[in-house]
Amino acid sequence: MSHDEKTCQELVLDCLLDFEEGTMPEADRVELQRHFEMCPPCLNFLTTYRATGRTLKMLKPREIPPALAETVIVFVRKRCKKEGG
Amino acid sequence: MDNDQAAADLELVRGIKAGEDSAFEKMVERYHARVYSLAYGVLRNPEDAEEATQDAFWTLYRKIGTFDESKKFFSWFYRVALNAAYSRARRRPSLPTTSIEDRMPRFLGDGHFAADVPDWSVAIEDEAAARELAKKAGEFIAELPPAYRDVIWMYDVEEMPSADIAETLEISIPAFKSRLHRARLYVRQRLSELQGPKPAAKPSATPAAEAAG
Numbered sequence: 001m002s003h004d005e006k007t008c009q010e011l012v013l014d015c016l017l018d019f020e021e022g023t024m025p026e027a028d029r030v031e032l033q034r035h036f037e038m039c040p041p042c043l044n045f046l047t048t049y050r051a052t053g054r055t056l057k058m059l060k061p062r063e064i065p066p067a068l069a070e071t072v073i074v075f076v077r078k079r080c081k082k083e084g085g
Numbered sequence: 086m087d088n089d090q091a092a093a094d095l096e097l098v099r100g101i102k103a104g105e106d107s108a109f110e111k112m113v114e115r116y117h118a119r120v121y122s123l124a125y126g127v128l129r130n131p132e133d134a135e136e137a138t139q140d141a142f143w144t145l146y147r148k149i150g151t152f153d154e155s156k157k158f159f160s161w162f163y164r165v166a167l168n169a170a171y172s173r174a175r176r177r178p179s180l181p182t183t184s185i186e187d188r189m190p191r192f193l194g195d196g197h198f199a200a201d202v203p204d205w206s207v208a209i210e211d212e213a214a215a216r217e218l219a220k221k222a223g224e225f226i227a228e229l230p231p232a233y234r235d236v237i238w239m240y241d242v243e244e245m246p247s248a249d250i251a252e253t254l255e256i257s258i259p260a261f262k263s264r265l266h267r268a269r270l271y272v273r274q275r276l277s278e279l280q281g282p283k284p285a286a287k288p289s290a291t292p293a294a295e296a297a298g
Binding site: 007008009010012013016017018040041042043044045047048049050051052053054055056057058059060061063064065068069071072073075076079080 | 109110113114117118121122125131134135138139142143146189190192195196197198201202203204205206208209215216218219222223226237241242243244262265266269270272273276277
């Protein structure tokens, strides 16, 4: 790592999100890619940051209660009647 | 959310304002799954999420007259849904909150990592182990202050577009990115700690302020 390049700290705290989201200028992306290739701790950090993202995608509730729309409509109708709406 | 969808939303909004039951029913059909999923992110319990969904649509029904048609409906309604969920969450015993700052990566003065960075990503290659980790990740998200929790749930779990999230939460894109990154760093660190000995991170002497950035 030469001094004109980013430190691991700058890379992780300031640049990693844009690197991952593809919202970074190409020249910066190439510089970071080079850093990852030469820096095992940063590469491990990137790999586990990505693994975190993949893990989070599994959290989305797969099952919406089957009659939810109907339940909501019945609920609102009842409340309306109760409150004279 | 594209213009066609926004136009379709607006048509239903006007129908509901005019007292058309069918417009309300169509709106429920259109949004119930998304509202349920958002509420689930806050409450992490199917029964509570279902009740919060009912609350959100009840508020929609009563308050639609206050919706400003020059704004986007989805962002107004997602805020209604989040409020309904947080209102239910406040009725439950609150979870202990942890400091995000204590779980941020640590660096030495020269910018290198202060501790080893193990690669535990192999742990999610096994489907069952990955599901277990995902369950834990859900608990870690729940520890986050709401400003961070909403962002990471909406983006990484719900996969909503960043512009829609920023609009819903009424924050700038830089603030959205800052919160998302810090929330991810937090969850990553908590997941790392499950994989082996805790890295030699020094707990900070004073809890850091969790300013919504």
